[in-house]
Amino acid sequence: MPKRPTGEFSAASMADIAFLLLIFFLVATTMDIDSGLSRQMSPYDPDAKNDDKIKERNVYVVLINSSDQILVEGKQMNILNLREEAKKFIVNPESKDNLPEKRPVEIDYFGEVMVSKGIISLQNDRGTSYGAYIKVQNELAAAYNEVREGVAMQKFGKHFEDLIKEKQDAVKKYYPQIISEAEPKNIGGN
Amino acid sequence: MAKFGRKGKGGVPEVSTASLPDIVFMLLFFFMVSTVMRETTLKIEQHLPGATEVKKLEKKSLVSYINIGKPKGTFQTMYGTEPRIQLNDAFAKVADIRNYITAEREKMDENERPLMTVSLKVDDKTKMGVIVDVKQELRKASALKINYSTRKVEAIE
Numbered sequence: 001m002p003k004r005p006t007g008e009f010s011a012a013s014m015a016d017i018a019f020l021l022l023i024f025f026l027v028a029t030t031m032d033i034d035s036g037l038s039r040q041m042s043p044y045d046p047d048a049k050n051d052d053k054i055k056e057r058n059v060y061v062v063l064i065n066s067s068d069q070i071l072v073e074g075k076q077m078n079i080l081n082l083r084e085e086a087k088k089f090i091v092n093p094e095s096k097d098n099l100p101e102k103r104p105v106e107i108d109y110f111g112e113v114m115v116s117k118g119i120i121s122l123q124n125d126r127g128t129s130y131g132a133y134i135k136v137q138n139e140l141a142a143a144y145n146e147v148r149e150g151v152a153m154q155k156f157g158k159h160f161e162d163l164i165k166e167k168q169d170a171v172k173k174y175y176p177q178i179i180s181e182a183e184p185k186n187i188g189g190n
Numbered sequence: 191m192a193k194f195g196r197k198g199k200g201g202v203p204e205v206s207t208a209s210l211p212d213i214v215f216m217l218l219f220f221f222m223v224s225t226v227m228r229e230t231t232l233k234i235e236q237h238l239p240g241a242t243e244v245k246k247l248e249k250k251s252l253v254s255y256i257n258i259g260k261p262k263g264t265f266q267t268m269y270g271t272e273p274r275i276q277l278n279d280a281f282a283k284v285a286d287i288r289n290y291i292t293a294e295r296e297k298m299d300e301n302e303r304p305l306m307t308v309s310l311k312v313d314d315k316t317k318m319g320v321i322v323d324v325k326q327e328l329r330k331a332s333a334l335k336i337n338y339s340t341r342k343v344e345a346i347e
Binding site: 011012014015018019021022025026028029030031033034035036037038039040041042043044079124125126127128129130131133134135137138139141142145 | 207208210211214215217218221222224225226227228239241242243244245246247250253307309312313314315316317318319321322325326328329330332334335336337338339340342346
């Protein structure tokens with residue numbers, strides 16, 4: 001057996017090798033973690049007939065036209081006011097006649113409480129820009145999140161995010177998020 | 191005139207490069223841990239809209255992506271400037287989505303299939319028409335959990 005020389009070997013190329021690996025990872029990978037607004041769509045049913053009557057006061061109609069203007073309950077609205085207005089609709093604190101009805105529901109942790117029958121109906125045109133659509137979706141989600149946060153603080157004294165899952169579900173039942181999306185219309189053209 | 195005296199003759203001692211590999215390895219490990227492999231090359235322009243109420247997508251293996259946007263410069267001669275759908279690495283038509291979803295579903299574990307999420311990565315200047323068609327197609331393919339991919343911003347402008 002020939003004797004191998006023992007002892008030091010040159011570490012000079014180590015840096016080059018490491019740099020090579022580093023550059024490979026810089027090029028081949030991305031850093032972004034995906035985040036976004038999650039939605040559940042209703043199943044496709046071509047025979048579905050939309051003849052179930054919902055009272056006018058229970059529906060909050062949000063329309064976006066092809067030039068990204070917003071019409072809420074027949075009145076034009078700035079996107080910045082949408083959140084507060086939507087919260088008024090969701091909570092209906094004084095049980096006004098023109099805001100949604102409430103029905104008693106049994107919920108864990110809360111007992112029997114009055115839950116709103118309100119539905120938010122979101123309609124857009126085929127010419128609406130995606131950016132405007134996401135802004136409206138975001139504001140509606142924010143409205144729900146804020147009222148849920150409010151009730152979580154009041155009932156459990158904790159942020160909604162920090163609650164255990166059962167309590168979160170109870171709060172979600174207290175303010176159910178129902179956003180219905182109608183088939184879009186093509187009025188303003190593309 | 192101020193005089194600058196030269197320091198000792200040829201006196202600058204060499205910087206030791208012995209710790210250089212360690213530093214580079216440290217950087218390397220940082221990048222290995224904090225990044226994920228790039229899966230597709232985008233052929234479209236994509237400026238995601240901003241939103242404040244974003245949630246992170248939990249499991250990457252459960253997510254399929256649909257990219258929509260205007261084709262990038264070099265592809266515009268072939269595909270025009272109207273927003274296009276990109277699935278994996280190729281441009282696709284709305285009708286291709288159902289096959290794509292089926293193929294993606296096949297790749298998953300059987301017990302994870304109901305949890306499948308479709309992430310829509312759409313450029314914010316796209317018109318809703320094409321997105322509505324895509325959503326309708328997803329409903330037909332019964333991929334009902336969707337996620338509108340957005341950037342996290344502090345306040346909407």
